[in-house]
Amino acid sequence: MPWVELADRLKGALLTPAHPEWEAARMPWTVNVDQRPAAIALCADVEDVVTAVRWAGEHGISVTAQPSGHSARRTLDGTLLLRTRGLDGIHVDLERRVARVGAGTKFGELLAALDGTGLAPLVGSNPDPSVVGFTLGGGISWLSRKHGFTANSVLSLDVVDADGSARRVDAESDPDLFWALRGGGGDFAIVTGMELRLYAADDLYGGRLLWPVHHAGAVLRAFRDLALMAPRDLSVWAHIMHFPPLPELPEPIRGRSFVTVAALCLGGEHLGEALLWRLRESAPVELDLMGPVSIAGIGDVADEPTEPMPILEHAMLLEALDDEAIDALVAATSDSATCPLMIVQVRGLGGAFADRPADGGAVCAVDAPFGLWAAGVPATPELASAIPGAFDDLDAALGRLATGRRMPNLSGEGQPDSAGYDPDTLARLQEIKRARDPRGVIRSNKPVLGPTP
Numbered sequence: 001m002p003w004v005e006l007a008d009r010l011k012g013a014l015l016t017p018a019h020p021e022w023e024a025a026r027m028p029w030t031v032n033v034d035q036r037p038a039a040i041a042l043c044a045d046v047e048d049v050v051t052a053v054r055w056a057g058e059h060g061i062s063v064t065a066q067p068s069g070h071s072a073r074r075t076l077d078g079t080l081l082l083r084t085r086g087l088d089g090i091h092v093d094l095e096r097r098v099a100r101v102g103a104g105t106k107f108g109e110l111l112a113a114l115d116g117t118g119l120a121p122l123v124g125s126n127p128d129p130s131v132v133g134f135t136l137g138g139g140i141s142w143l144s145r146k147h148g149f150t151a152n153s154v155l156s157l158d159v160v161d162a163d164g165s166a167r168r169v170d171a172e173s174d175p176d177l178f179w180a181l182r183g184g185g186g187d188f189a190i191v192t193g194m195e196l197r198l199y200a201a202d203d204l205y206g207g208r209l210l211w212p213v214h215h216a217g218a219v220l221r222a223f224r225d226l227a228l229m230a231p232r233d234l235s236v237w238a239h240i241m242h243f244p245p246l247p248e249l250p251e252p253i254r255g256r257s258f259v260t261v262a263a264l265c266l267g268g269e270h271l272g273e274a275l276l277w278r279l280r281e282s283a284p285v286e287l288d289l290m291g292p293v294s295i296a297g298i299g300d301v302a303d304e305p306t307e308p309m310p311i312l313e314h315a316m317l318l319e320a321l322d323d324e325a326i327d328a329l330v331a332a333t334s335d336s337a338t339c340p341l342m343i344v345q346v347r348g349l350g351g352a353f354a355d356r357p358a359d360g361g362a363v364c365a366v367d368a369p370f371g372l373w374a375a376g377v378p379a380t381p382e383l384a385s386a387i388p389g390a391f392d393d394l395d396a397a398l399g400r401l402a403t404g405r406r407m408p409n410l411s412g413e414g415q416p417d418s419a420g421y422d423p424d425t426l427a428r429l430q431e432i433k434r435a436r437d438p439r440g441v442i443r444s445n446k447p448v449l450g451p452t453p
Contacts, residue, residue, distance in 0.1 A: 003039055006055045012044035012086065025083070028069020029128070032310035032378055035072055037064075037081035044086050046158070046166055046192045053190060053441065054164030056080050062443040065190045067104045067130040071137065071409070073445040085130075087192055094119065097198040098155065103132045103191055108299050108306075115296035118202030122150035124409075125237075125262075127299030128306040132191050137409040137446075138183040138363035138420075140371075142206075142264040142298060143199060145351030146232045151182040151363040153197040159189035162437035166192070171359065176432050182361020184421075184429045185408065187444035188436055205272040206264035206301045207290040213257035215283035216240055216330045220346070222282035223261055224321045226275065227348025228369060233266040234275050237302065240329075240344045242336040252287060257336050262302045264293065312384075313375050314391040315410040316402045317368035321346065328397035333374075333390075340386040344374045344394070362429055364422055368403050373410050408446065417446040 007014040015025050016039045025040050038061060041052045049065075056063040063080045066072070087102035090113050097119055101110055108127025114120060122141035124134055139150020147153065156170040157178070169178050169189075180188050211219050223238040230236060238261050245255030261279055265272035269292065276290075293301060318325070333344045353366045374394055378384035395402070408420035418426055429448045 012042040015040045028072030033072040070129045100195045119198040120201035125302040126304040148352040149363045155195045158193035162441040183363025203268035204293040205269040206293045210287035216259040232351040318370040332393045332397045341376045347371045
């Protein structure tokens with residue numbers, strides 16, 4: 001492959017396996033995913049993206065974009081991987097309540113730019129993923145029960161299509177591509193920027209409550225009851241968490257297991273506490289981390305890791321969470337001596353998750369009231385071999401209530417990505433992919449036509 005020719009055309013650097021920085025450059029945020037692209041372009045601007053896509057098309061190689069790699073997959077092997085972290089611009093129009101961001105902009109950076117404005121994007125639980133990457137997969141936000149999926153907040157996208165043409169896509173200029181990119185993933189064009197709506201969030205109250213894990217049954221029942229009746233202004237997520245005995249962890253949690261609930265309320269402290277009383281009464285709270293939340297602090301409510309790490313994931317949507325399921329979940333996951341998982345999370349859904357806006361994108365509405373996500377850290381070979389068995393235990397405990405669907409942002413690598421869409425949506429996405437990119441120039445981490453052989 002004539003990589004020197006491409007390197008001479010780019011403003012940014014082009015790295016191949018012979019480069020001394022190759023190993024660090026190819027590593028995604030999910031460091032256990034041993035992705036092996038053919039080469040990596042560190043794009044300095046949109047013109048570099050155009051150059052790279054055109055060159056890839058000319059030489060019969062697929063191209064993909066990855067600012068950091070929170071949802072990395074081996075499906076990117078053999079591609080020309082574009083690192084778009086350098087496309088990190090932010091422009092906020094307070095009057096229109098709109099933000100425009102570059103492909104490399106992280107949610108934490110956008111939240112910091114909006115701090116004090118009383119306006120927020122539909123940000124997820126972690127400030128580190130890029131706005132674009134998170135949104136292309138649908139986007140599950142703290143504010144989604146009120147305002148829906150992040151993908152449906154997109155007003156326009158700046159893209160480089162499979163022919164290497166840079167253009168702006170919206171509902172009028174290209175309805176099919178605009179629809180596909182809002183929840184269908186990055187399989188249709190390289191997105192270099194997007195414009196998205198901002199929402200009023202000037203009185204936020206949230207944080208976490210932690211109980212010793214032996215209270216898990218009582219707390220999860222109270223969480224379940226609250227999640228099913230909560231107004232759209234409140235989001236609650238429950239967890240069983242096993243903290244390792246690491247010296248860098250705070251002493252109160254080091255080496256211990258907890259049942260926790262993370263919450264965010266758009267109605268301020270008075271409404272939040274009026275709704276959370278049943279949780280507080282379910283068992284004695286050991287750590288109370290609730291309080292006012294700034295715009296910049298939304299991404300820190302769940303206190304998720306932001307540094308690259310190894311992780312294995314598993315997810316399902318649940319049509320109910322009855323007492324039998326709670327007992328089975330607690331039995332399978334609450335003992336750190338037998339459960340190798342770091343976290344098992346149950347998110348209360350409902351509200352706007354089930355809405356079907358007429359102008360919505362490919363992200364599918366979710367009628368299930370609960371979503372489960374579990375993760376383990378394969379830090380040793382023993383853990384790496386034990387974690388899949390723990391996922392099987394979860395399936396055995398809760399499988400009778402699983403819908404068979406998942407949300408694309410939260411599917412594990414061993415789970416079929418097609419389960420993120422209903423059959424009609426998947427068929428339309430595949431039709432658009434075949435029509436817009438018949439040569440397969442663009443390849444996402446979750447290809448809608450299935451993994452490339």
